[in-house]
Amino acid sequence: xINLVFYPFNNEEMNIDVDGxxxxxxxxxxxxxxxxxxxxxxxTPLKELAEVAHEVGAYVIYDAxxxxxxxxxxxFQDPLREGADVMTGSTHKTLPGPQGGVILSxxxxxxxxxxxxxxxxxxxxxxxxxxxxxxxxVAAKAVAFAEHLEFGREYASQTIKNAQKLGxxxxxxxxxxxxxxxxxxxSHQLLVxxxxxxxxxxxxxxxxxxxxxxxxMIPGDKDPLNPSGIRLGTQELTRIGMRESEMEEVAExxxxxxxxxxxPDKIKEEVKEFRKNYQTVHYCFHKGFSGYEYHRLx
Numbered sequence: 001x002i003n004l005v006f007y008p009f010n011n012e013e014m015n016i017d018v019d020g021x022x023x024x025x026x027x028x029x030x031x032x033x034x035x036x037x038x039x040x041x042x043x044t045p046l047k048e049l050a051e052v053a054h055e056v057g058a059y060v061i062y063d064a065x066x067x068x069x070x071x072x073x074x075x076f077q078d079p080l081r082e083g084a085d086v087m088t089g090s091t092h093k094t095l096p097g098p099q100g101g102v103i104l105s106x107x108x109x110x111x112x113x114x115x116x117x118x119x120x121x122x123x124x125x126x127x128x129x130x131x132x133x134x135x136x137x138v139a140a141k142a143v144a145f146a147e148h149l150e151f152g153r154e155y156a157s158q159t160i161k162n163a164q165k166l167g168x169x170x171x172x173x174x175x176x177x178x179x180x181x182x183x184x185x186x187s188h189q190l191l192v193x194x195x196x197x198x199x200x201x202x203x204x205x206x207x208x209x210x211x212x213x214x215x216x217m218i219p220g221d222k223d224p225l226n227p228s229g230i231r232l233g234t235q236e237l238t239r240i241g242m243r244e245s246e247m248e249e250v251a252e253x254x255x256x257x258x259x260x261x262x263x264p265d266k267i268k269e270e271v272k273e274f275r276k277n278y279q280t281v282h283y284c285f286h287k288g289f290s291g292y293e294y295h296r297l298x
Contacts, residue, residue, distance in 0.1 A: 005030065011219040014179050014191070018045045022052045029056040035084075036063025039216060039231055041178065041185045043077040050083025059117075061086045067187055068102070069094030069235070072148055073156035076187060080106045086121065094159065094188055094235050095152075096283075097144025098137050143285075151283035155238065159188045162234040165244040166190060169251035174259055178218070178229075190232040193218055194258070199227040206230070208264035209257050210271035211250075240278040240291065249274060 005028050008020030016035070025033060033053035035044045050060045062079035068089030070076040079087045087104045091097040103125060109115040148155075167184025171177045176193040177184055184190060194202045199215035206213050218229035234242075237250065253271055256262045281291040 009219065013182070014039075014041050014219075016045060016049070018048050021049055025049065025052045025056060025058070030058045032061060033058045034061045034063065036061075036065065036088075038066065039189060039191050040066045040187050041189055041191065042182065043186060046077065046079055046082040046084065054083070059085045061088065063087075064089035065101075066090070066093050066189065069096065069148065069152065070156045070160070070187060073152040075153075075156050075160060080104065085117075091141055091144065094156065095144065095148060096155075096235070096239055097148075098140040100137055100141060147284050150285070155283035158243065159235050159238040160186065161244060162238050162242065162247050163188050163190055163232075166232065166234060166247040166251055169248050170254060173251055173255040175255065188233050188235045188238075190234075191216060191218060191229055192232065193229050196228050197223070197226040199229045200225070202258055203230050205257050205264050206254065209253065209267040210275070211253060211257070237278075239282060241280065241282045242278060246278075 005024060007024060008017040009015070010017045030053070033049065035046060035049065037044075044062070046060075046062065053060050060083055062084040064071055064079060064087050067076050068091070071079065071087075071089075072095060085105060085107060089095070089102050089104070091100040091102060103121065105118070105121060107114050107118055109118050163185045164183055167177045167179070167190045170190070170192065171180055171184070178191040178193065179185055199217075203213050203215040213230045213232055215227050216229045216231035217224055217227040221227050221229075234247070237246070242250075253267055253274075256267055257264055279290055279292055281289045
């Protein structure tokens with residue numbers, strides 16, 4: 001079976017402890033060193049840790065599920081050039097396409113060992129975990145990738161600016177946002193401490209107010225079903241045209257629900273009114289395209 005060993009984590013930096021993780025890798029000598037987070041505020045110290053992993057003969061995999069679109073646009077970090085042997089990622093988070101995933105490697109198959117590695121990687125995908133591919137997804141991904149080549153840098157840049165502005169605005173309104181000394185985030189995500197076991201309740205209240213977040217564990221939590229925080233992301237708000245000024249308004253809505261304890265049902269009506277001005281998809285080939293129209297088929 002798989003023997004999982006976790007890296008030490010620096011709660012202040014919201015990142016892997018490089019010295020502690022290096023010691024773990026040297027002591028354990030794993031076959032595989034995996035990096036990536038579901039709360040991914042700051043780039044992983046990948047270059048330093050990949051060197052240590054390769055020292056002991058481990059392959060390095062970087063899970064870019066949440067940040068693939070930022071990486072593709074030239075932001076956050078550059079995992080394959082920082083030492084990852086394989087990078088995996090989702091095509092439907094910060095890379096705004098249909099649901100799916102990608103597996104990338106810059107190995108060239110220049111030795112027999114490398115050829116074997118690539119064969120095993122390919123076999124693991126097909127027939128390992130997939131039996132077919134969906135042509136409509138392939139076409140949609142082609143469009144999404146083409147749009148990201150054209151608009152991705154502007155989109156990713158604004159997504160990160162919006163996240164940093166939202167973090168600052170929430171912090172100024174009294175919410176406990178992680179990473180304050182580091183600018184809150186270098187990605188699209190924010191993590192907010194609500195209180196012991198209160199993340200689920202906070203997320204539910206915000207949902208009633210028309211604000212979709214998710215309850216999330218924070219450092220020190222043990223129970224994923226009763227976490228103490230919430231996670232926020234700005235990629236969708238950015239995609240529909242919001243910029244830094246709108247983040248102030250979003251932060252105010254959140255503060256009124258969580259701190260002022262105003263009625264979520266009342267705030268929902270205000271959120272609906274606010275949201276009426278943001279109905280079209282930006283950073284795409286079809287300027288002004290409505291992302292929320294319903295089409296009668298029968």
